[in-house]
Structure formats: C-alpha cells, structure tokens
Amino acid sequence: MAATSTGVVNGALIYILTFSILILFGIVFTMVYFAVRYRKSRNPVATEIAGNKWLEALWIILPTLLALSMFVYGLTGFNFLRNAPSDSITVKVHARQWSWLFEYGNGKKSPDMVVPLGKNVRCELTSDDVIHGFYVPAFRIQQDTVPGITTQVWFNATAEGSYDVLCSQYCGLKHSNMLAKIFVVSPAKYDDWLKGEPIELAGAVQKADEKPGEVLLRERGCVSCHSTDGGPMVGPTFKGLFGSKVRVITEGKKRAVTADDAYIQKSIVDPAADIVEGYPNIMPPGKDVFSPEEFHEVLEYIEGLR
Amino acid sequence: MGETVGTAEGYVPFYADKTKRPGILGWITSTDHKRIAMLYLVSVIAFFIGAVILGLLMRLNMLIPGHKIMTAQDYNAMFTVHGIIQIFLVVIPAVPTIFGNFFLPLLIGSKDMSFPRLNLFSWYLYIAGAIIAFIAVFSNGGAVDTGWTFYVPFSLKTSVNVPLATFAVFILGMSSILTGINIVTTVHQLRAPGMGFFRMPLSVWGFYATAWVQILATPIIGITMILVIMERLFGIGVFDPGKGGDPLLYQHLFWIYSHPAVYIMILPTMGVISDIFPVFSRKNIFGYKMIAFSSLAIASVGSLVWGHHMFVSGQSDLAGIIFSLLTFLVAVPSAIKVFNWLATMYKGSIQIEPPFLFALSFIFLFTIGGLTGLFLGALSANVQLHDTYFVVAHFHYIIFGGMGFGWFAAFHYWLPKMTGRMYDKKTAVVAWLVSFVGFNLFYFPLFVMGWEGMPRRYYDYPTRFNDLQTLATVGSVVLVIGIFLMIWNLARGSLKGEKAPANPWGGATLEWTLPSPPTSEDFEEIPTVTTGPYDFSHREKTE
Known part of the structure; x- marks a missing residue:
C-alpha cells in the first residue's frame, strides 16, 4: 500500500468486485442452463408462466439492499478521502497547460512533489487556464483543478519511493504529457530538501550541467x-x-x-x-x-x- | 386475426408503391413512416461505419507506445468526432428513428405516426445537423478537439470551430425532440381498438418512456449549447471563470441532459429485447407490468443522477453523496429487467435464431456494463476510476455491448419484415461470434488498465500498459471484421436474399400479421386487439 487512502479505496473496489463476479456468474449460468435445458428439441411445448409476485418482490428487495450496502461502503471511504486531518502539511498545486507546479509554505517551488513519509499532506489545487485532473493512481486519489476555485485533496504516503502524478481531465494537445512525480522521502530528508539542500531522489531528472x-x-x-x-x-x-x-x-x-x-x-x-x-x-x-x-x-x- | 396475408391479389410492397413520386424524390418527400424509417436507416448506418473507422484508427494509434500513426492534434480531434457522431448521429436516434418509426404504428395497429410531416421534418433536421457538424470538422481551425463533452473553459479557448459544432448538436436536439413528441402522441392517440396500455408490446413501452426523456431533457442541452456559442462569440461570461462565470455550471447543465441521454439510448433497445425474449422462448414475458414500470422508473429516476459524472469535479460533497445514492437506486430497475428476461426463458421452448443470439449476448454485455457502473457509482471507488479507461470500457459495454448488440438483434429480428427478404442465417451466426469475441477482447482489457490508472483521452501511454493495449487493438480489429461481415450479410440479404415469410419467427405482435414488407397502407382494416402481445396460442409461424 502506497498510502492510507490506497487501502480505503481498495476495500470498496474489492467489495463490489466480489458481488459483481457472483452476480455475473449467476446470470450467465442461468442463461446458458435455460437455453440448453429448455431448447425446443427437448422441451417442444412451453409452459405459460405470466409472473410470480413473491419472486419479483425478492429480486427487487435483494438488489436494493445490496446496492445500498455498496453506497454506504463508498460513502465511508469518501468521508475519509474528503476530510484532511488538521495537522496536515499544505502544498499548493498549480495546474496549467501542460505542467504542474508545487508550491510549499516557505515559497519553494518545484515541478515535482516531495513529501515526508507517514505525514498528512493536504494539496490545495487550482488551475491557471482550463480544467485539469490531479490524479495519483498509486494513492487512489483524484481531484479536478478548476480555474477560479480552489479544490483540495489529501494523502498520507506509507512507503518511500516515487509515484506518478497524471492529468486525468482532458486539457488539450499535450494532455498525455502533463506528468509529474511525487517523491516520498524520510522526514529528515524532506526537511533538507525544503531548505534547498540537494538530496537524492530516485528516478528524478538529473542534469548536471544545466544552467x-x-x-x-x-x-x-x-x-x-x-x-x-x-x-x-x-x-x-x-x-x-x-x-x-x-x-x-x-x-x-x-x-x-x-x-x-x-x-x-x-x-x-x-x-x-x-x-x-x-x-x-x-x-x-x-x-x-x-x-x-x-x-x-x-x-x-x-x-x-x- | 389468425390469418396472415401472404401475396394477396393487388399486394404492392410500400417501396414499390406507384402512387408515390418516382426515384429518390419518392423517398425524400414521402411522409410514409416506413419510408422515413428507411431514410434514417441508410443515414445512421453510414455515420456508424464512419465512426467505427475513426475508432479503429485511434486503436491502431495505441498499438505501441511512442510509435504513432497520427499527430496528437489529430488524435484529439478523432476521439471528439468519433464521440459526436456515435452519440448524436448514431446511438441516440438509431432505435427510435429506424425501428420506432417503422414499427411503432404497426405494433399498436395504426396506419402512421400522429404527425407524418413533422416526422419527415425531423429527418431533414437530422441531416441538416449532420451537415453542419461536417462543415465544423472541415472548417478553418481544424476539427473540433474538445471531446464530445465540450467542457469549458477549454472549449472557450481552443482555436477550432466550436460554435458551429455545438450548433450542430442544437439542431440534432431539435430533431430528437420532434421525434419524441411524435412518439408520445402516437402512443396516446393511435392505439387500435382493444389495445389498452397493458396490451402494448414492451418495445412500445420502451419507445414511450424514451420519448418523454427526449422531450424533457433535450431542451437543456440545446440551451447549454447556445450559451457556449454566446460565450464564444460575445463573451457573456456565464461559464468563463475569467469573467466571473462558473465552469461547473456548464458540467451540471451538460450532464442534466447527457446522463438521461444514456437512457434515451438504452431504453428502446431494452424494449426490443423484451419483445424478442418471449418470441424465441414461445411463452409470455415474465412480469410484464414490472418491465413496463421499470422503464418509467429508469426514465424518471435516471433524470436525477447526472452528478455522478462529477464526483471529483469540485461539486459539493453533499451533492456527490445524494447523486451516489440515487445512482444506486436507478440500478435496481435495470436489474429487475435482466431477471425478468431470464425468467421468461424458464420452461420455455427455446429456439436459438440469430436475433435471439444477439439478445442473449446483449444480456451478458449489458450485465457487465451495469455491474461496472456500480464501481463508478460508489463514491470512493469512483475516485480511482473516474476519467480512466475503466469508464471508457463501462460505457462501451453499456452503449455498444448493450444498445449496439440490442440494435443488431433488432436488425436480425425486423429487417426481414422491412425488406421482405431473409439474410443468410449461418453467416449471421458467424458474424455474431466474431463480433462478440472481438468486443470482449477489445473492451475487457480496458477495465484492467483503468483499474491500474490509465487515464482516458491519452495520445500516448506508459510502457507498462503495452501488452493490454496491444490485446485491445487486436480485439478491435476482430470486432470491426465481425461488424462489417454482419452489415454485408444484412445488406446482401436485404437485396438478394430469399423471400421472407410474413411471420418468420412466429411472433404474436401485430406487425407479423402484415405481409413482408407491408404495403403503404399497412393495415387494410384497423385490427381489434383481444389478447396480450405475447399470447402465442393463436399465432402460427409461417414458412
């Protein structure tokens, strides 16, 4: 699990997947069984059945209850995802065609995000031009960035490493190139980085001779x-x-x-x-x-x- | 009513009626509902083939990461034009205008629609909308690159001809509204004596529920498109945040129509499927009223769920929660329909003919589409899957697997009645198998990629998706081969096939009492209805 939110969303995904597989299997099995068992050559005369109130009531009530349980599961996770703890570090995220810019409390600006392991990080999102989508698949978080308003999203990364930030809302010519990274490092390294000291980031763009x-x-x-x-x-x-x-x-x-x-x-x-x-x-x-x-x-x- | 008219003296099929003007004029000026249906058939199929080719080109572009057959701008234009054609020119009109126009009067025992001239005018509007859309594609600035959703502020900023494209959508909406008005009025006014609402075939219930959504929801997209045009031309500042406008307002207005539009697409098809299941099971539909009412439930509750397209858009969390709850509730009537269709097969006498094969695969594909909708309706799961390939796979399973395969079922069911000729059934089965296998090879991998975080509308992609992308592309080629084989077989059958009998499947609804194809007059005498639509005891199959 890359972040606490990963597990929360996975729970809902797996819950719905389990029932979906069961229902799909049941429907396909019934359909194929009936098609074979009641084929004309074996069952030349159909038996008229116009309906059955109890059976129909059953398949109204059961799916309703199942659907409501999925709704509640999704809602619980959503409440977690939408409410950032008050002790979160705030990072401002600026989206523009076609790049990301991350701005920290001390004024530091970076094209990639560096965050400390195990700390709550709240992102304040905005856009300079059109709507973009701040999407970190590994963390299971996604939120549109909308010009004129500030939206927010939060996460708590639980494993060091680098993770993809993608733009998920179509924004024009180079939509698929609008990428960034989130580097999750130890809190000590994060503090160094924030002060402007060079730290090693696995997978970061390294160009020694850049002006x-x-x-x-x-x-x-x-x-x-x-x-x-x-x-x-x-x-x-x-x-x-x-x-x-x-x-x-x-x-x-x-x-x-x-x-x-x-x-x-x-x-x-x-x-x-x-x-x-x-x-x-x-x-x-x-x-x-x-x-x-x-x-x-x-x-x-x-x-x-x- | 038991007798069927075969080749009685003086029988003239509607397409050979000498009282009409000769040649093409006889078609484009005729108000015969069957001729109008054929006009729609030819135009919708032409657009469908065009959009399928665009889809195939996009898929080929995704074969290998980094190796592209087109520029990013062309790719963006292509998914936009593919979407606009498929949604507005194919999927929304396909079933109500082709099969609704041709069969609605026949199914309820009427000689025509309520407003025949309005009906023809709807087709002219449809063609006008299509022409304007094509001008927009080829006008200066290049083809529209906004996606079929025209999201602001991107659609306000991009240099292509957005006003013309949105105007085309406005005109197509007018056409759709007029069709809806015609259908509602026809169902209320022109039912044959004895045909109460609960003796109507379920396909009529499908057309009827759909027509209400067309009438009530379409004006909203019309107004929204006009607002986009005003914003582009005069900068009125409703949507542009730079002028104090609200981009989320646009999304609300857009989806207030465009989510119900999904039901405009699927409800008529569900109706047709409800007609096909009893015929090939040789028994009454299980739970007639439940299926009829579930169509109305889908049409009404389905109008209140649009916000599930916007869970991560920045709308309020409370709005998201309410929309999620309603979304789960609207899943129930669809589930009811599936269970009722299956129960219809129980203790039936089942014949697997091509229309039923397509109808059965409709159940499979629509069920996958519906179940994956549960993932997207759940708030937390949606956060991971929104705007990814998972969504693309979901709506293609619903719209293409559901509506599309149901539409193909309708063709195989009704085309012999429309043209008077039967297609080759063996080729139909082969085409079905190839399409079905190709469809799943193509779209199922998209679920997996979306689950793993592959965003939609990406011109290029990370190499870790290479295998699945390749598999999907191979599947798309198989699918297209299957579809073209099917279209070729149906076209060939319609022109050169064996003569079709009046009632090739042994259906009990009124259209099968008429010769294939019907005359211009349809019914020489308006029938009196004494039984339900799926009472097979008095109806015999003709060979």
Whole structure:
C-alpha cells in the first residue's frame, strides 16, 4: 500500500468486485442452463408462466439492499478521502497547460512533489487556464483543478519511493504529457530538501550541467510548450529569440517588435497582449512565475540561445 | 386475426408503391413512416461505419507506445468526432428513428405516426445537423478537439470551430425532440381498438418512456449549447471563470441532459429485447407490468443522477453523496429487467435464431456494463476510476455491448419484415461470434488498465500498459471484421436474399400479421386487439 487512502479505496473496489463476479456468474449460468435445458428439441411445448409476485418482490428487495450496502461502503471511504486531518502539511498545486507546479509554505517551488513519509499532506489545487485532473493512481486519489476555485485533496504516503502524478481531465494537445512525480522521502530528508539542500531522489531528472535559467524554465513548465533548440512546439522557440524581430498581433493589429528584455517580461506576465503570429493564444498569465532574480537568470539563459 | 396475408391479389410492397413520386424524390418527400424509417436507416448506418473507422484508427494509434500513426492534434480531434457522431448521429436516434418509426404504428395497429410531416421534418433536421457538424470538422481551425463533452473553459479557448459544432448538436436536439413528441402522441392517440396500455408490446413501452426523456431533457442541452456559442462569440461570461462565470455550471447543465441521454439510448433497445425474449422462448414475458414500470422508473429516476459524472469535479460533497445514492437506486430497475428476461426463458421452448443470439449476448454485455457502473457509482471507488479507461470500457459495454448488440438483434429480428427478404442465417451466426469475441477482447482489457490508472483521452501511454493495449487493438480489429461481415450479410440479404415469410419467427405482435414488407397502407382494416402481445396460442409461424 502506497498510502492510507490506497487501502480505503481498495476495500470498496474489492467489495463490489466480489458481488459483481457472483452476480455475473449467476446470470450467465442461468442463461446458458435455460437455453440448453429448455431448447425446443427437448422441451417442444412451453409452459405459460405470466409472473410470480413473491419472486419479483425478492429480486427487487435483494438488489436494493445490496446496492445500498455498496453506497454506504463508498460513502465511508469518501468521508475519509474528503476530510484532511488538521495537522496536515499544505502544498499548493498549480495546474496549467501542460505542467504542474508545487508550491510549499516557505515559497519553494518545484515541478515535482516531495513529501515526508507517514505525514498528512493536504494539496490545495487550482488551475491557471482550463480544467485539469490531479490524479495519483498509486494513492487512489483524484481531484479536478478548476480555474477560479480552489479544490483540495489529501494523502498520507506509507512507503518511500516515487509515484506518478497524471492529468486525468482532458486539457488539450499535450494532455498525455502533463506528468509529474511525487517523491516520498524520510522526514529528515524532506526537511533538507525544503531548505534547498540537494538530496537524492530516485528516478528524478538529473542534469548536471544545466544552467540556473535552464533549470527554472524546466521546473516552471515553460519548456513543455517552448523548445530551446528551435524545434516546433505549441509556442514559439526560445532559440535565437533574443534581439530578433518578432511579428506579433496586438489588439487585432499586426506589428513587428524587437524581443528585448521588456518584451520577454511582458510576454510572461501578460501573454495575451502581444500574440506571436501563427501561434494560439493559450498561455496563461504568469505574474508570479519568476521572482526578479529568477527572471534575470532566465533572461541570461535565453540570451545565450543563439 | 389468425390469418396472415401472404401475396394477396393487388399486394404492392410500400417501396414499390406507384402512387408515390418516382426515384429518390419518392423517398425524400414521402411522409410514409416506413419510408422515413428507411431514410434514417441508410443515414445512421453510414455515420456508424464512419465512426467505427475513426475508432479503429485511434486503436491502431495505441498499438505501441511512442510509435504513432497520427499527430496528437489529430488524435484529439478523432476521439471528439468519433464521440459526436456515435452519440448524436448514431446511438441516440438509431432505435427510435429506424425501428420506432417503422414499427411503432404497426405494433399498436395504426396506419402512421400522429404527425407524418413533422416526422419527415425531423429527418431533414437530422441531416441538416449532420451537415453542419461536417462543415465544423472541415472548417478553418481544424476539427473540433474538445471531446464530445465540450467542457469549458477549454472549449472557450481552443482555436477550432466550436460554435458551429455545438450548433450542430442544437439542431440534432431539435430533431430528437420532434421525434419524441411524435412518439408520445402516437402512443396516446393511435392505439387500435382493444389495445389498452397493458396490451402494448414492451418495445412500445420502451419507445414511450424514451420519448418523454427526449422531450424533457433535450431542451437543456440545446440551451447549454447556445450559451457556449454566446460565450464564444460575445463573451457573456456565464461559464468563463475569467469573467466571473462558473465552469461547473456548464458540467451540471451538460450532464442534466447527457446522463438521461444514456437512457434515451438504452431504453428502446431494452424494449426490443423484451419483445424478442418471449418470441424465441414461445411463452409470455415474465412480469410484464414490472418491465413496463421499470422503464418509467429508469426514465424518471435516471433524470436525477447526472452528478455522478462529477464526483471529483469540485461539486459539493453533499451533492456527490445524494447523486451516489440515487445512482444506486436507478440500478435496481435495470436489474429487475435482466431477471425478468431470464425468467421468461424458464420452461420455455427455446429456439436459438440469430436475433435471439444477439439478445442473449446483449444480456451478458449489458450485465457487465451495469455491474461496472456500480464501481463508478460508489463514491470512493469512483475516485480511482473516474476519467480512466475503466469508464471508457463501462460505457462501451453499456452503449455498444448493450444498445449496439440490442440494435443488431433488432436488425436480425425486423429487417426481414422491412425488406421482405431473409439474410443468410449461418453467416449471421458467424458474424455474431466474431463480433462478440472481438468486443470482449477489445473492451475487457480496458477495465484492467483503468483499474491500474490509465487515464482516458491519452495520445500516448506508459510502457507498462503495452501488452493490454496491444490485446485491445487486436480485439478491435476482430470486432470491426465481425461488424462489417454482419452489415454485408444484412445488406446482401436485404437485396438478394430469399423471400421472407410474413411471420418468420412466429411472433404474436401485430406487425407479423402484415405481409413482408407491408404495403403503404399497412393495415387494410384497423385490427381489434383481444389478447396480450405475447399470447402465442393463436399465432402460427409461417414458412
């Protein structure tokens, strides 16, 4: 069991599965038995039976009781899943086309989630653009992220390791690429990580020679739409961008602008203001994506992409 | 009433009626309910074949992870267009418009529907909706990529032609409402003397219950689609959170229609199955009233369960709990029907003919679809399975395995009456076997993948699902071969098959008293009904 919620949901799944197999077997057996036993060659004349009140009452009452028991089983688990304990660590989860960003209480931002083993973690979910689904199959938790409102989900991981975070609500072109990881580590390692000390995460993306700006672009999800090597993606590439003339559409009018640092900053904070010709207007505004220092690193990196 | 008209003097089948205009005009301007049914038959089958091919292409795309035969944009457009065609152009209209139009008047002893011209107009609306949908697919911006659910705010932001596609759905909804009005009125007004409500064949109960849902629920999707169009064109801000709108409101409005729509799909088929079981068991249906009332129960309670599509959407937990409870309650009438069908076989004299083979496999597939619905209705289990392949498998078992195989059963049951010719029964059995095996090979692995966390609408997938994905793709190819074999056999049988007798299965309902195919007039004299629909004592099979 990867989390306490895994066992809770599995209980309901197994309960319903057991009865489903029994019912399916019963129906198929009865159907095949009747078809063989009462075939015309063996039973040339049918016996008229128009109904049987007691039998029909029985198969109204029994399925109703069984269905209600399943409802109650599901409800009990749901109550557990929906009510985060008050001592939970809170992590803010931002979803956007097509990446995840996890923000911790001390301001730390990460493209993957790191959580301490055996602690209650409450996720506050929101979306910058369309509806996404925060789905961790191993933990049996799922909750949509909806723009304009905050939803929540919680878990308590019970085994160290890395677990997939998937987007479960269809969100466009790269829906199936909108992935992240949850790393479950010991509480001591978690504290180190939160303070910014490097820790080893099994299965994490490791790139030793990355520049700080490059790390930021990857971690904040920019490169899921913008390439750094000139390759075609949903958004314009960063390669050769700095200092070039960009043809944009501003309030419906075409014009050319020079991609200087002011342009790049505006494109991040208010991307709908100047839309590069030939690209869709889908990037959500990112006022707080980078701090001023971080933006400086990003700019320096983009300048270097010739 | 015991005699059957074979080839009496002056008998002219409806399709050869010289009083109608010649050629295609005679078809597209005729208000004969049988000709309108044939118009629907040809158009629905054409769309069905198209959507099946799209489905097959998507499946081939999933054969090997990382190796793709199309772009992600094409894949997204394909599952959207597949969904729109199958739901709005095939599954919803298929049984009421083809078999309802053709047989409802015959089953209740009437010469036509209440509003013949409205009936023809419904077909024109249907074709208009289809044409608009196709223009939307090929207009600038590319095919719609929102999924058939058009969830906001994605559908408000995407660059493709959403307004036109949603307008097509609006028009198709109008067509569906008019069909519903026609059916309700016909059942109330045009029953033959002696045919009380409880002497109606159960298929008529199915059409009747469905028609009420069509009339009451469809306007909501119409209004919702108009709101999406207004939002796209004028930015009215009902759904867009950036303007203070509520994306969850859209989901509620969408599912208030689209969940009952599932019952629009399945109820008429359940009715047809209720007609087929007694005929091939040679005995009265077990618990007639219970089956009739369960159709009404499904239609009414089924209108109050839409929120089970939204357990993890962000709707309130209390709403989720109430919707879950109602969902479990609506499972009961479906279970009742299955038990009654099985009990009908008890001490019968059973003949396994192609229609009954499809009806029996309907029970198997629909039961799996229904039982897996219990997982999705349970709040905690739903959290794991929502928006995964499990859901895809569940609704394909219900809609394709249930409604689809029931629809195929109806074809094998009634097509000889419609065309006057019998298909090849051996080929029909082979096509059934291939389809049935292919269906389960295709869709059952999807349950397993969904259980393990494979989300739906994914263009690519983790390699750990490779084996099951491959198995499903192989199954899909087998299924498509089976379906095409079936369609070929039915088409060939309809054109070149042996002449079908008036009553090939020994049915006791009124349509079997007419020649195959019926004349334009249907009944020369309106019959007087003295017995129930499944009283076989006075009815003989003709060879």
